[in-house]
Amino acid sequence: MRKEFIFQTNGRTYHLGRRTWLMGIVNVTPDSFYDGGLYMDPDKAVAHGLAMAAEGADILDVGGESSRPSSDPVPADEERRRLVPVVAGLRKQTKALISADTTKFEVAEAALDAGADIINDISSFNLDPRILLLAAKKDAGFILMHMKGMPKTMQVQPYYDDVVGEIRAFLAEKIEIARAYGLQKENVIIDPGIGFGKRHQDNLVLLNSLDAFSGLGRPILIGVSRKSFIGKILNAPPEDRLEGTIAASIVSIVHGAHILRVHDVKAVKRAVLVAEAILNEHPDKNSGEEKVGYAH
Numbered sequence: 477m478r479k480e481f482i483f484q485t486n487g488r489t490y491h492l493g494r495r496t497w498l499m500g501i502v503n504v505t506p507d508s509f510y511d512g513g514l515y516m517d518p519d520k521a522v523a524h525g526l527a528m529a530a531e532g533a534d535i536l537d538v539g540g541e542s543s544r545p546s547s548d549p550v551p552a553d554e555e556r557r558r559l560v561p562v563v564a565g566l567r568k569q570t571k572a573l574i575s576a577d578t579t580k581f582e583v584a585e586a587a588l589d590a591g592a593d594i595i596n597d598i599s600s601f602n603l604d605p606r607i608l609l610l611a612a613k614k615d616a617g618f619i620l621m622h623m624k625g626m627p628k629t630m631q632v633q634p635y636y637d638d639v640v641g642e643i644r645a646f647l648a649e650k651i652e653i654a655r656a657y658g659l660q661k662e663n664v665i666i667d668p669g670i671g672f673g674k675r676h677q678d679n680l681v682l683l684n685s686l687d688a689f690s691g692l693g694r695p696i697l698i699g700v701s702r703k704s705f706i707g708k709i710l711n712a713p714p715e716d717r718l719e720g721t722i723a724a725s726i727v728s729i730v731h732g733a734h735i736l737r738v739h740d741v742k743a744v745k746r747a748v749l750v751a752e753a754i755l756n757e758h759p760d761k762n763s764g765e766e767k768v769g770y771a772h
Contacts (some may be wrong), residue, residue: 478493478688478690478729478732478734479493479732480492480493481493481496481693481694481734482662483617483662483663483665483695483698484615484617484662484663485573485593485594485615485616485617485663486593486614486615486616487615488700489662492695492734492735493695493734495752496733496734496735496736496748496752497534497535497728497735497736498532498533498535498735498738498741498744498745498748499534499535499536499537499575499593499697499733499735499736499737499738500528500529500531500533500535500536500537500738500739500741501537501737501738502514502521502523502524502525502528502536502537502538502539502562502566502738503539503542504516504518504521504538504539504540504558504559505539505540505541505542505558506542513668514642516545518561518562519565519566521538521565522562522565522566522569524694525538525562525566525570525572526566526569526570526610528741529570529572531741531742531745532741532742532745533572533736533741534572534573534598534735535572535573535574535575535594535598536566536570536572536573536574536575536688537575537577537643537737538559538562538563538566538574538575538576538577538587538592539559539576539577539578539585539595539596540554540555540556540557540559540577540578541555541577541578541579542559543577543598543672543751552580552582552583554728555578555580555583556580556582556583556586559576559578559583559586559587559588560583560586560587561568563587563591563592564590564591564604565591566591567590567591567592568591573593573594573617574591574592574593574594574598575592575593575594575595575617575619575653576588576592576594576595576596577596577598578595578596578597579597579598579599579603579604580603580604580607581604581606581607581610584597584607584610584611585610588610588614588616589630593608593617594616594617594618594619595610595611595616595617595618595619596617596619596621597620597621598621598623598669599623599646600620600621600622600623600646600650601650601654603618603651605657608653608654608657608658608659609657609658610656611659611663612658612659612660612663614770615660615663615762616663617663617664617665618654618659618663618664618665619664619665619666619667619697620647620650620651620654620664620665620667621666621667621668621669621672621697622643622667622668622669622672622673623645623647623669623672623673623729624669624672624673624674630756631673634673634674634675634678635675636675636678639678639681639682640672640681640682640685640688640755643668643669643682643689644689644692647666647668647689647692648692651664651666651694661693661694664694664751665694665696665697665699665734665735666689666692666694666695666696667696667697667698667699668682668686668689668696668698670682670683670698670699670700670705671699671700671704671705672701673705673748676705677724678771679703679705680705683698683700683724683727683728683731684727684731685731686698686728686732686733687731687732689732690732695734695735696732696733696734696735697733697734697735697736697737698725698726698728698733698735698736698737699736699737699738699739700725700728700736701704701721701736701737701738701739701744702714702715702717702718702720702739703717706720706721706724707720718740718743721738721740721744722743722744722747723741725738725744725747725748726747726751728753729748729751729752730751736748765771
């Protein structure tokens with residue numbers, strides 16, 4: 477069965493693993509690869525987030541800087557201007573957890589003050605270690621993600637000798653550093669970073685090997701939504717990758733993912749409900765048959 481882990485933030489405790497959580501993507505950016513420019517107005521972004529919460533999103537991930545391949549960084553003041561009003565607006569109207577998708581200390585601090593519960597740092601604090609001290613002080617959740625390089629250059633010939641082993645070692649080291657900075661292990665979620673400095677085959681191998689990360693003792697977040705590896709398989713643009721997103725999401729939970737970061741909450745939620753109904757139905761305990769469940 478998929479392993480169950482305790483996750484805590486802001487003094488609250490959650491049991492991750494009993495069911496799959498969904499993280500809805502709220503991009504307040506003009507240049508994200510799928511929905512860039514659609515939710516630049518804070519009211520539209522808040523309405524979009526609330527709609528995803530109504531569809532079953534457990535976490536709303538608000539980002540003010542695109543991390544698509546070849547994207548340029550955004551100044552902290554501009555990113556904060558985009559992100560904070562949306563976090564504050566959502567906090568007033570939903571009980572869903574809110575994560576701030578940022579690598580910048582100043583933006584993370586403002587987002588937490590506005591009501592965010594989690595910092596989603598794609599750099600795993602490589603860009604600013606102070607963000608760890610902030611998370612520890614605020615008892616915030618923290619998502620550690622693997623990324624090879626930076627968004628501007630991460631897809632320029634990335635290479636691994638052992639993609640699973642190298643990323644597992646990276647995340648294990650980051651967990652220990654975070655604890656040394658005062659962040660509790662229970663506040664940490666890990667993300668192998670699908671599409672972030674990965675070759676096509678690397679993404680496929682990682683999704684087929686997620687059980688290798690369960691030994692790190694932390695919930696696993698996976699973001700596959702409408703990404704380019706799906707487009708390569710289907711020969712389809714981002715707007716035509718929903719079926720591929722659902723397929724990759726279901727494979728992910730079979731192999732141990734706890735949280736799925738998606739654009740299409742309703743569709744993925746319905747697919748997950750069916751998949752989990754099948755995965756959780758075991759033969760009669762007295763039949764002597766081997767139980768079927770999530771990958772170990």
